[in-house]
Amino acid sequence: MDIDFSEINYLKDPAWQDLHADYEQFLLSMTGPTVIDVSGKDQQKCRVFTTLLHGNEPSGIIAMHRYLTEVLPEDKPTTNLRFIICSVEAAASKPLFSQRFIKGGIDINRCFGRDCSFECQDVGQTGYCQRASLIEQAIREVTPEMVIDLHNSSSSGPTFAVSSVVTTETLSLASLFCQTLILSDLNMGSIMEQNFDCPFITIECGGCQDEQAHEIAFSGISQVAQCGNIGYIHQEKPVEVIYRPLRLQLKPEIKLSYAQHDEGYSGVTLKDNIECFNFGSAHQDDMIGWIDGNGLDNLQLIDKSGKNVLDQYFYARENQLVCLHNLRLFKATTNKNTAINDCLFYVVKLSSPEI
Structure with a gap:
């Protein structure tokens, strides 16, 4: 056009x-x-x-x-x-x-x-x-x-x-x-x-x-x-x-899938009901998806200074992507194009803010 x-x-x-x-x-x-x-x-x-x-x-x-x-x-x-x-x-x-x-x-x-x-x-x-x-x-x-x-x-x-x-x-x-x-x-x-x-x-x-x-x-x-x-x-x-929310993003060229159970896909797989977290909290130790053998290296959570602070919010439990703290998620989506080209979702810790 x-x-x-x-x-x-x-x-x-x-x-x-x-x-x-x-x-x-x-x-x-x-x-x-x-x-x-x-x-x-x-x-x-x-x-x-x-x-x-x-x-x-x-x-x-x-x-x-x-x-x-x-x-x-x-x-x-x-x-x-x-x-x-x-x-x-x-x-x-x-x-x-x-x-x-x-x-x-x-x-x-x-x-x-x-x-x-x-x-x-x-x-x-x-x-x-x-x-x-x-x-x-x-x-x-x-x-x-x-x-x-x-x-x-x-x-x-x-x-x-x-x-x-x-x-x-x-x-x-x-x-x-x-x-x-x-x-x-x-x-x-x-x-x-x-x-x-x-x-x-x-x-x-x-x-x-x-x-x-x-x-x-x-x-x-x-x-x-x-x-x-x-x-x-x-x-x-x-x-x-x-x-101060941060944007959880895939690293370049990482594949994204959605599933109800672990299907063994490469890259990152989010739970197919990820949108439900838009209406409430994701609790500490809640599992929100699965990651392949590259683990957390599939993802990035960049703060204002340009540092990847992913490990301050999530951890890997075997091949599961798990919340390290109680978190609030915004704009979680199963729209793959938006998730890949923009972000998987916005996230903040549910704790006292540093003002």
């Missing part, structure tokens, strides 16, 4: 004809990343939502389209709103919302704040960094008072927020979507790591095929659009803060 990475489209106060009959037709009507501006009561302020950085995470665009067609005609937002729809080509690939990024491409949410020209030029992928720069520019040009990046997990799981800081504003915004905020200091080249001089949170709305995830995204957008002051939102329920 030929992509014009220099293109970004702008649409202001769209009419119903622009939005089409449903979100799928609306998606297919776009020729590339699209910015939708909505005029609010206070036009001196702007709140920004980004969505579809990954083409297989539809809750954001579903919720955004519903807000624009159902709520906006009856109720003008408190401030201007800007919706930025990013990886349109990946989302529109058949079947819709099945591709994280197009074949031969790379994850754009690893391209922010980086000069990828040298790193990517040999494989013709510099365009993704160019697009990331355009998206970043589209955020900065409105000097937003907040940014929310809407995502889905590949598999079912509870909604949670992620931020690089914990403040009154980030906790307040998170409370409109969920009751858990993860403080992350990982450096992956994500949009959330960039400094926009305003509160920024990522919302993992839940599983990409879960209707409840779409509903959470819609409810959150609607509440953010109407709240008077994002720094003083009344929180009906407290938001739990979880500190």
Whole structure:
């Protein structure tokens, strides 16, 4: 697929004809990343939502389209709103919302704040960094008072927020979507790591095929659009803060399988019900999978300093992969492509954080 990475489209106060009959037709009507501006009561302020950085995470665009067609005609937002729809080509690939990024491409949410020209030029992928720069520019040009990046997990799981800081504003915004905020200091080249001089949170709305995830995204957008002051939102329920997750990853060229029992596969085999850990804890000495003769050398868990700290979280019991401590897992998935190209899951120790 030929992509014009220099293109970004702008649409202001769209009419119903622009939005089409449903979100799928609306998606297919776009020729590339699209910015939708909505005029609010206070036009001196702007709140920004980004969505579809990954083409297989539809809750954001579903919720955004519903807000624009159902709520906006009856109720003008408190401030201007800007919706930025990013990886349109990946989302529109058949079947819709099945591709994280197009074949031969790379994850754009690893391209922010980086000069990828040298790193990517040999494989013709510099365009993704160019697009990331355009998206970043589209955020900065409105000097937003907040940014929310809407995502889905590949598999079912509870909604949670992620931020690089914990403040009154980030906790307040998170409370409109969920009751858990993860403080992350990982450096992956994500949009959330960039400094926009305003509160920024990522919302993992839940599983990409879960209707409840779409509903959470819609409810959150609607509440953010109407709240008077994002720094003083009344929180009906407290938001739990979880500190500094790490990403469990396969080392390059290691094979991944899923099974109910040990089948003797090479590489790493995770239990086929690994997603269940998204809803609770993995306890000390719990077995979550199997490893071949290379043992823990199949895996890596890299901390902020670049050190592999895998043996501080897991150990090998014969050929089993076992939890060394009580752990909390996030975004565990049986989607093999996501697990191989991104990570098996995020993990934190269930102990007092080092602040």
